[in-house]
Amino acid sequence: MLTIFDDFYNNKNIPDFLDDDSILINKENNIQLKEFLINNEDLVTQMLSYFQYDELETDHKRVIKYPFVVSELLGSIYALNSNHLNFLIQLLNSQNHLPxxxxxxxxxxxxxxxKNNPSIFWQNVQLSQLNIIINDINNYNIAELxxxxxxxxTQQNQLEYLEQRIQFVDCLINQINTDKSxxxxxxxxMLLNQITETLQEQKSLIIKHLYTKLNNFFRALPLHPQSILKIFTNLIKYQQYYESEVNQIYNHFLQIQDMFSNIIQNQDNFGQNNLAYIEFYDVLTNQPYxxxxxxxxxxxxxxxKLIQKYQYNNQLHKYATNIILKLIPQTDNQQLLETAIQEFNQQKKIEDLQH
Structure with missing residues (x-):
């Protein structure tokens, strides 16, 4: 029995099909629509062609509406085959910069x-194709992808193509010390967060692999502290499972603690990179070790001294105060008090001179 979808298709009028607002209503549960799309491969191909970017195109529907409708349909209904998938990968890899x-x-x-069939992805996509997509990884949509x-x-076949997926993780880590950090x-x-029972088997193996790459992260730290410190913050959460590896992280930061003295002496502006270090030490000092x-x-x-030097940086004050309170039991309180008074008096002199 022909459906309204077949009428559109028989007339070869794809815009009419995409203009029909009813196709988006309850699309996930529309069995007729799903069967229609699955049975008409060339229609799906034509729909995907609306993603091809032409900066000279002025038709509003061609530029705005149709790509949106296609994404809503095919982002909800699983109707793609390997040819469609490769077409999309080629679009992402095209030299034309997509909006x-x-x-x-x-x-x-x-x-x-x-979400529906991850195996078909790894059956048809090569790592070399994905390297180009990594160029846009700072776009959060690409990062999620x-x-x-x-x-x-899916709970089934979690370990399928795991070797290729871990190789892909390595491709990412090998570029961590670049502008893609x-x-x-x-x-x-994302890999280190949101572990659920459903995903735990594969995630635990991938996380275990991440701990073998600590040296890559240490090398990238000086140039990309904000990005790398976010990773370390998440890695140390798994101390109970990876104690020796987390201790490597701890020992690294025990060796570079004099950097705060360098900040005091050499930098006029505190900056987000330095704030990231202070925030990370606030996390570190929660650990008795x-x-x-x-x-x-x-x-x-x-x-x-940092609090005094950058007296209007509220974020710095918050993290620094948290750290000091945790350190007090390990310090000479009298000497700390003298330092605080000295810094206060120094600032008072500066303010008096300004007035």
């Missing part, structure tokens, strides 16, 4: 494939 909204549409559809490539969202950090933090082994006196005095 962010178009990237969002395409990633929504691919993520629907990954790459995460969905790595972690199967923010996006790569986002993907890694750190508090017992750190030079608490030196660190607390440096933090007092």
């Amino acid at each position: 962010s909204i178009t990237l969002g549409y395409i990633t929504k559809i691919i993520m629907n494939v990954l 790459l995460y969905s490539m790595i972690i199967y969202q 923010e996006g790569i950090s986002n993907v890694i933090c 750190i508090v017992q082994n750190i030079n608490a006196q030196q660190l607390a005095q440096s933090l007092f």
Whole structure:
């Protein structure tokens, strides 16, 4: 029996099909619509062609409405085959820079494939194709897509193609010390967060692999502290499972604690990178191992001086005060008090001179 969808298709009028607002109503449960799309591969191909970007195109529907409708349909109804998937990957790899909204549409559809049948993705996509997509990883839509490539969202076949997925993680980590560090950090933090019983088997193996890459993260830290410190903040959450590896992280930061003295001496502006370090040390000093082994006196005095030097930086004050309070039991309180009074008097002199 012919349906309204067949009428549109028989007339070869794709715009009419996409203009019919009723096709988006209850689309996930529309069995006729799903069967129609699955049985008409070339129609789906034509629908996907609306994602091809032409900056000279002026037709509002061609530029705005049709890509949106296609993404809503194919992002909800699993109707793609390997040819469609490769077509979308080629679009992402094209030399023409796609607008962010178009990237969002395409990633929504691919993520629907990954949600329903992740195996078809890894059966048909090569790592070399994904390397180009990594170039846009600082776009959060792309970061979410790459995460969905790595972690199967289904309970079945979680370990299928795991070797390829771990190789892909390595591709990301190998570029962590580049201008892609923010996006790569986002993907890694997604991997380290949101562990559920459904996803735990594959995630535990991937997380275990991440701990073998600590040296990559240490090397990238000086140039990309905000991105790398986010990763370390998440890695140390798993101390009970990876104690020796987390201790490597702790020991690294025990060795560089004099950096706060360098900040005091050499920098006029505090900046987001330095704030990221202070925030991370606030996390670190929650660990007894750190508090017992750190030079608490030196660190607390440096933090007092930072508070005084950057007296209008409320975020710095919050984290620094938190750290000092945790360090007090390990310090010479009298000396700390003298430092605080000295810094206060120094600032008072400056203010008096200004008036």
